[in-house]
Amino acid sequence: MEKKIILLVEDNPDDELLTIRALKQNNIKNEVIVAHDGAEALDFLFGTGVYTNRDLRKMPEVILLDLNLPKVDGLEVLQRIRADERTELLPVVILTSSREESDLINGYKLGANSYIRKPVDFKQFTEAVRQLGLYWLVLNESPPKR
Amino acid sequence: MGNQSLSHSSNKVLKVSKAAALLVLIIGFIVLLGWILDIPVLKSILPNFVSMKFNTALAFVFSGVALLLFHIEGNKIWIRQLTRLCAAIVTLIGGLSFFQYIFGIDFGLDQLLIREAPGALNTSHPGRMSPATAFNFLFFGMALLLDSWRKLLTARVLVIIVAFVAIFAFLGYLLDVSTLYSIGPYTSMALHTSITFILIAISYMSARKVFNYQFIIRSGFWVAILAFAFIGVTSYWNTVRQTEDIKSVTHTRNVLQKLTEFLSDIKDVETGVRGFVITGDEQYLEPYYAKYDSIETLINELRGLTSDNPHQQRNIDLLEPIVKNKIVFIHETMNLRKTKGLKAIVIEQYNSLRGKRFMDEIRSIVGTMINEENKLMMIRNKKSQLSSLNTIRTTIFGGIISFISLAVVFFLLLRENRVRRQAEVALRKSERKLTIRNKIANIFITIPDEGMYEEVLQVVLDVLESKYGVFGYLDNRGDFVVPTMTQSIWEKCQVPDKKFVFPHETWGDSSWPQAIREKRTIYSNDLSTNIPQGHISINRHISLPIIQKGEVVGLFQVANKESDYDEDDIELLNDIANHIAPILNARLQRDRQERERKQAEIALENANKELESFSYSVSHDLRAPLRSIDGFSLALLEDCADKIDETGKDYLNRIRLSTQRMAQLIDDMLKLSRITRMEMRRNTVDLSALAESLASELQKTETDRQVEFVISNGLTVDGDEHLLRIVLDNLLGNAMKYTSKHPRARIEFGSLPGDDSKPIFYVRDDGAGFDMKYAGKLFGAFQRLHSAAEFSGTGIGLATVQRIIHRHGGRVWAEGKLNEGATFYFTL
Numbered sequence: 001m002e003k004k005i006i007l008l009v010e011d012n013p014d015d016e017l018l019t020i021r022a023l024k025q026n027n028i029k030n031e032v033i034v035a036h037d038g039a040e041a042l043d044f045l046f047g048t049g050v051y052t053n054r055d056l057r058k059m060p061e062v063i064l065l066d067l068n069l070p071k072v073d074g075l076e077v078l079q080r081i082r083a084d085e086r087t088e089l090l091p092v093v094i095l096t097s098s099r100e101e102s103d104l105i106n107g108y109k110l111g112a113n114s115y116i117r118k119p120v121d122f123k124q125f126t127e128a129v130r131q132l133g134l135y136w137l138v139l140n141e142s143p144p145k146r
Numbered sequence: 147m148g149n150q151s152l153s154h155s156s157n158k159v160l161k162v163s164k165a166a167a168l169l170v171l172i173i174g175f176i177v178l179l180g181w182i183l184d185i186p187v188l189k190s191i192l193p194n195f196v197s198m199k200f201n202t203a204l205a206f207v208f209s210g211v212a213l214l215l216f217h218i219e220g221n222k223i224w225i226r227q228l229t230r231l232c233a234a235i236v237t238l239i240g241g242l243s244f245f246q247y248i249f250g251i252d253f254g255l256d257q258l259l260i261r262e263a264p265g266a267l268n269t270s271h272p273g274r275m276s277p278a279t280a281f282n283f284l285f286f287g288m289a290l291l292l293d294s295w296r297k298l299l300t301a302r303v304l305v306i307i308v309a310f311v312a313i314f315a316f317l318g319y320l321l322d323v324s325t326l327y328s329i330g331p332y333t334s335m336a337l338h339t340s341i342t343f344i345l346i347a348i349s350y351m352s353a354r355k356v357f358n359y360q361f362i363i364r365s366g367f368w369v370a371i372l373a374f375a376f377i378g379v380t381s382y383w384n385t386v387r388q389t390e391d392i393k394s395v396t397h398t399r400n401v402l403q404k405l406t407e408f409l410s411d412i413k414d415v416e417t418g419v420r421g422f423v424i425t426g427d428e429q430y431l432e433p434y435y436a437k438y439d440s441i442e443t444l445i446n447e448l449r450g451l452t453s454d455n456p457h458q459q460r461n462i463d464l465l466e467p468i469v470k471n472k473i474v475f476i477h478e479t480m481n482l483r484k485t486k487g488l489k490a491i492v493i494e495q496y497n498s499l500r501g502k503r504f505m506d507e508i509r510s511i512v513g514t515m516i517n518e519e520n521k522l523m524m525i526r527n528k529k530s531q532l533s534s535l536n537t538i539r540t541t542i543f544g545g546i547i548s549f550i551s552l553a554v555v556f557f558l559l560l561r562e563n564r565v566r567r568q569a570e571v572a573l574r575k576s577e578r579k580l581t582i583r584n585k586i587a588n589i590f591i592t593i594p595d596e597g598m599y600e601e602v603l604q605v606v607l608d609v610l611e612s613k614y615g616v617f618g619y620l621d622n623r624g625d626f627v628v629p630t631m632t633q634s635i636w637e638k639c640q641v642p643d644k645k646f647v648f649p650h651e652t653w654g655d656s657s658w659p660q661a662i663r664e665k666r667t668i669y670s671n672d673l674s675t676n677i678p679q680g681h682i683s684i685n686r687h688i689s690l691p692i693i694q695k696g697e698v699v700g701l702f703q704v705a706n707k708e709s710d711y712d713e714d715d716i717e718l719l720n721d722i723a724n725h726i727a728p729i730l731n732a733r734l735q736r737d738r739q740e741r742e743r744k745q746a747e748i749a750l751e752n753a754n755k756e757l758e759s760f761s762y763s764v765s766h767d768l769r770a771p772l773r774s775i776d777g778f779s780l781a782l783l784e785d786c787a788d789k790i791d792e793t794g795k796d797y798l799n800r801i802r803l804s805t806q807r808m809a810q811l812i813d814d815m816l817k818l819s820r821i822t823r824m825e826m827r828r829n830t831v832d833l834s835a836l837a838e839s840l841a842s843e844l845q846k847t848e849t850d851r852q853v854e855f856v857i858s859n860g861l862t863v864d865g866d867e868h869l870l871r872i873v874l875d876n877l878l879g880n881a882m883k884y885t886s887k888h889p890r891a892r893i894e895f896g897s898l899p900g901d902d903s904k905p906i907f908y909v910r911d912d913g914a915g916f917d918m919k920y921a922g923k924l925f926g927a928f929q930r931l932h933s934a935a936e937f938s939g940t941g942i943g944l945a946t947v948q949r950i951i952h953r954h955g956g957r958v959w960a961e962g963k964l965n966e967g968a969t970f971y972f973t974l
Contacts, residue, residue, distance in 0.1 A: 014774035021781060068766060097769045099761055099816070120769060120809035122777040124800070 004030045004061035004137060009041040009077065010095075011069050018122065019039075019064070022129035030137065038072025038112060041065075042080055045087050057145065062136040065112070067096040067103055075106055082111040089143035091136055103140065159352045164217050166349035171210025173342050177203035196336050199275045205239040205283045208232040209346055212290050216353040226294055233290030247277045270460050278315060278335040282308045282343050289350070293803025298354060305350045306365070311335075312343030317543065359558055366555035370548040377544035384537035391530040394785050398523045401451045401458075402516060408444045409512050411437045412472070416505060419476050434476065445469065448515075455519055465511045470502040559816040578717065582609055583725045590729050598733075604721060610715055612704040614682065616658070619692075619700040619734055624650045624660065626701070661689035662698050667720065671710040684712055690719050694727035699734065754823055765816045769809060776805040805942075811928070814942035818927065821949055826866040833861040833907065836874050837895045844882050851889060854884065858896035861907065863974050869950045876943040877909040883937055883967070885913030905974050912967035916960075924960055947972075 006023070010016045016034055023032060035041035041063075043049035048058045063081070067074035074094070081087045094107045097118045107115050116132065119125050177198045179185070214231035218225055246252060275283075290305035315335040335343075351357055414433040420432030445466055452458035479501070482490055582605065589601045603617040608807075618628035626648040653659035656676050657668040667690045674684040687705035691698045702723055779798045782790070789800070834857055839853040862871070878893065885891035893911045900906040916924070916931050923929045927945040946969075951958040954974045962968030 012770050012774075014777065015770065017473035018781070021777075025784075075176070097766055097773070098762070099765070099813075118769075118773060120772045120776055121774070121806050122780040125773070125777065126780075 004142075006030050006032045006137075007035065007041065007044065007060035007063045008032055009035045009038070009063065009069065010066045011036055012066075015118070018125065019046060019129060022122075022126040023086070023133060025126060026130040026133055028129075028133040028137065030061065038069040038074065038077045040071075041069075041077050042072060045081065046084065056086065059087065059145065061091075061142055062132075062140075063090055063092045064095045064132070065092050067098055067107075068091070069093060075103070075110055078107065078110045078112055091140065091142065093132060093136065095132075154165060159355060159357060160217065163349045163352035164214065166345045166352065167210050167213035167216075169210075170206055170213065170342055170349065172347050173338070174203045174206030174210055174344075178207060182502075198207075198336055198339055199279075201239050201243065202275045202279055202339055203234045205287075206342055206346075208235045208239075209283075209286060209290075211384050212236070213346065213353065221866065224920075230291060233287050233294065236283050237287025237291065240280050240285070243275050243280035244277060244284050246274065247280065276339070278311055279339050279343075282311055282335075286346060287342075293350075293354070293779050294591065302351075302354065302356060305347050305851060308343060309347035309351075312340040312347065315340035315546075316344060340368070358838050363555050363562065366551040366558065369551040370555065373544045373548035373551065377541050377548070380537060380540045380544070382535060387533055388530065391533075394526050395523060395530075397451065398519050398526065403447055404444060404451065405512055405516050406446065407447045408441065409509065411441055411444065412469070412505070412508060413464070415441070415476065416501075419479060423479060423488060426483060431480070434480075438473070441469065441473075442796045452515075455518070455522070458515055461511055461515045461518070463467070465508065465515075468504060468507050468511065472501075472508060475501055475504060544882045549959055575714075579721050582718075582722060586722065586726060587729065590733060596629045602726070603630045606702060606719070607704060609720060609722070610688075610704045610711075611707050611709075613706040614684070615705065616701070616703040619730060620662070620698060621647075621734075622738070626650075626658075657687065657689040658701055658703050661691045662701055663695060665698055667691070667716060669711055669716060673799070674705075687718060688719055690716070692723045692727045692730060694731040699727060699731050757819070758823070761816055761819055765812050768812050772805050772809050773811075776802050776809075779805070790871055811940055812922065814940045818942055818946055818949065820951070821869065821872070821946060824869070826869065828864055829867055830862055831867045831870050832866050833863055833870065833874065833895075834859050836867075836871055837861075837878065838872070840878050841893070841895075844878060848882065848886070851886070853885065854890075854892045856892065857895045857897070860897075861897050861905075862910050863905075863907075865954050865974055866950075873947050873950050873972070874909075876947045880939075880943055880970075881909055881911035881913065883913075884915075884938065885911050886937070888913060896928060898971075900973060906971050906973050908969050908971045910967065910969040915964050915966050915968045916962040917964050918962060921960060925958065 003016065008016065008019060020032055033044060035044055037115060040050065044051045044054065047054045065074050065078060069077070074096070078092055081090060091113045094112045094115045095118060096103065099117060104115055116128060119128065178200070181200045181203065212229050215225055215229045221700045266414070285304045289301040289308070292304070293301040316337065319337045415437050418430045418433035422428065445462065449459065449462050452462065507769065585605050586602050588600055589605070593601060599617050602614050607615045616628055617630050618626055621627050627720065628646045628648070657670070661668045667688065669688040671686045674687060684705045686707055687703060688711055690702045692700035692702060702719060704719065779802045783795060783798050837857045841857060845853060845855070878895070881893045885893065891911065891913060895909050897905040897907045914932070920931050923931065925944045925948040928941040930939065930941040948958050951972050951974065956972055956974040958968045958972040960968060
């Protein structure tokens with residue numbers, strides 16, 4: 001069975017490290033691809049830029065999307081994901097520290113599957129990640145591959 | 147203007163009154179001095195005139211004093227008493243003197259204070275004033291008394307009568323019409339007395355401000371009517387007298403004729419008798435027999451005819467016996483002739499000349515009588531002539547008076563008419579001005595935008611019958627802004643109906659910039675020459691700046707009236723401009739303020755937005771490092787557990803705790819600021835329902851305790867539901883928190899009646915309570931009365947509550963006792 005990929009779109013290296021650690025701690029052994037900004041995320045998803053010649057059949061199982069990204073903003077990435085038929089069904093979990101209601105609304109409007117706020121308390125964060133992983137990778141039925 | 151001249155003229159009038167009164171006083175005083183010091187010149191003022199009587203002078207002095215008292219300011223009682231005293235004295239002097247005439251009594255008044263030499267000119271009774279003077283003093287004194295009792299109308303009438311009597315006397319002297327000033331054999335009013343009375347009348351009338359045009363017109367008519375009546379009466383009177391005079395002349399002639407007849411009869415008789423005596427012929431006795439009876443009759447007739455003349459009667463008394471004697475003598479003669487013949491008569495009678503003597507006596511008496519009658523006739527003639535002359539003079543006098551008064555009335559009526567018409571015109575003008583003002587004020591009020599300028603200009607153009615015009619204002623940079631400049635006026639105005647701005651530097655020298663710079667009206671009825679190209683031609687214009695408090699705020703320009711602009715037009719436009727100035731100023735200020743307010747609003751919105759995004763980014767950006775700190779601290783703890791000792795682990799735990807606390811603080815701060823900025827939406831909020839739902843939620847969270855919630859029903863209030871939810875959430879949450887140490891707790895939510903019908907809501911718990919000493923710190927942001935170890939929390943809850951309550955315009959306060967619980971009250 002192919003390993004399920006998790007695409008983590010996160011610009012903060014600390015957050016990146018902590019998230020990956022959290023995933024590891026919860027025995028989530030999937031391959032984690034990290035995109036450090038929106039452009040890189042889109043490159044990965046559509047096989048452009050650095051990721052040209054990537055096998056586009058290997059789409060991530062779930063995309064953990066931060067909103068505050070340089071270059072291309074998180075919501076725009078979401079929009080692009082939902083706009084392209086290759087990626088429109090992919091589960092996107094917005095994982096952000098923003099509490100702004102507008103972000104929440106827009107996120108859902110643009111088609112995010114879920115919106116999770118990053119807690120400061122790492123313990124809670126770990127717990128959140130564990131539940132995330134459990135849900136999206138184990139419980140959830142992923143959309144069929146195209 | 148009317149008011150000014152009124153007070154001016156009334157001042158003059160009062161001065162006249164004072165002067166006249168003073169003059170009266172001085173005249174009286176001089177005469178009194180004359181009498182006291184016995185200087186004849188002073189007694190009659192004008193030399194060779196009849197002297198003014200002492201009493202008259204005295205009465206004049208008191209009259210003068212009374213009249214001067216009118217002019218003392220103030221309503222003091224003593225003035226009124228003194229005036230009444232003087233008036234009473236004058237009345238007394240006049241009245242008593244007058245009654246002396248009427249009832250023929252002598253009160254001894256005339257010589258009481260001074261003695262006049264008898265035989266003084268024209269004086270019927272020594273020392274006594276003329277009846278007219280007495281009458282005048284009586285009436286004037288009464289007039290003063292009535293005046294002091296405020297019966298002004300009657301007083302005025304009396305004074306007018308006094309004036310007329312005096313004026314008539316004066317005119318009589320002037321025109322030498324004696325009827326006017328002398329009444330029968332009595333003393334006539336002296337010329338100076340009449341003049342002084344006229345002064346009295348003038349002084350009184352001016353003091354009482356009677357002399358206005360209405361008064362003169364009305365009295366003019368009366369004077370004319372009276373003059374005509376006067377002429378009529380005197381003419382009638384004179385005609386009657388003339389008839390009588392003719393009668394008496396005829397009468398005298400009759401008498402004369404009779405006398406002559408008598409004389410001739412006697413002569414005839416004598417001649418007859420003489421003839422008989424000479425000839426003895428009885429034929430000669432014919433006249434004797436014929437006239438014998440008639441002589442007797444004649445004498446009786448004469449007696450009858452002259453019955454009114456005692457002199458003639460006496461003559462007749464003398465005549466009769468002589469005639470009788472003569473007749474007896476004639477008889478004797480006749481008998482003698484008949485009996486003794488001619489010689490006897492010659493010897494007896496002619497020698498004694500008795501017959502001749504009789505005849506002579508008769509002749510002489512008759513001659514006297516004839517002389518008497520002639521004299522009488524001459525006197526009567528003279529009198530008749532004199533009275534005709536008088537009549538003519540009176541008629542002329544009456545005619546002149548009525549002519550003059552009618553002429554005066556006529557001219558005054560013309561004047562009144564003119565004045566009234568002027569007043570009408572002025573009234574209409576001011577009414578018009580008022581209507582225009584109202585119209586314009588209305589426009590200012592009802593039209594809030596720049597359309598107002600066009601409307602106002604239209605009104606102005608209509609009123610001034612002009613085809614084109616400009617109405618603009620100066621903005622705060624000093625540029626001239628014309629919202630009414632349209633393409634119809636100036637092609638250069640590129641956009642139709644858009645306002646045109648003339649920057650200060652480009653103004654030039656045409657009339658409107660000149661008008662603004664020099665702050666004056668500039669107008670011309672000629673064709674304008676310095677108009678820019680594309681502008682319609684201007685023939686006749688007025689440029690009038692609108693000035694408020696010495697500064698130009700706007701300008702009116704009107705042009706192209708069909709006829710010339712005149713003073714009235716400029717006055718009208720000026721009036722409009724003056725009226726508009728404050729309104730325009732206020733309007734411009736208001737517009738300016740409106741703009742500023744909008745700008746401030748925008749600035750505020752921008753500031754809010756900036757704050758919003760700032761808070762957002764602050765919270766977001768602050769959280770990320772916190773996350774890192776906490777995360778890596780835990781990672782350290784977990785991954786390097788074996789390399790860190792207990793102390794290290796403790797430190798790391800503390801680091802983590804602090805970090806989390808900081809995150810909490812940031813969240814709370816954000817929440818608090820958001821609440822202040824949030825829009826409030828007011829609805830009817832059911833607090834009871836809110837409390838119920840919150841209470842049940844809270845109960846679910848702490849199942850290990852027994853918490854009793856007592857919530858009053860039906861508590862509704864007007865406010866923002868969301869915010870009020872936060873309030874109750876905080877208060878009830880606090881209550882829960884601070885009773886957490888007690889196994890059983892009771893939390894109440896209810897209301898109390900408050901003053902001015904606003905209820906006081908409260909949340910009460912029986913938990914940890916607090917020391918009232920620190921009550922002031924309760925609502926401070928981040929202020930806590932317990933340590934974090936005792937009860938969790940950042941101290942933002944109550945600050946939030948307070949902020950929300952304040953936004954609703956209410957109050958919040960608390961009472962508590964340590965370990966016995968706390969109650970939080972709030973109003974909305």
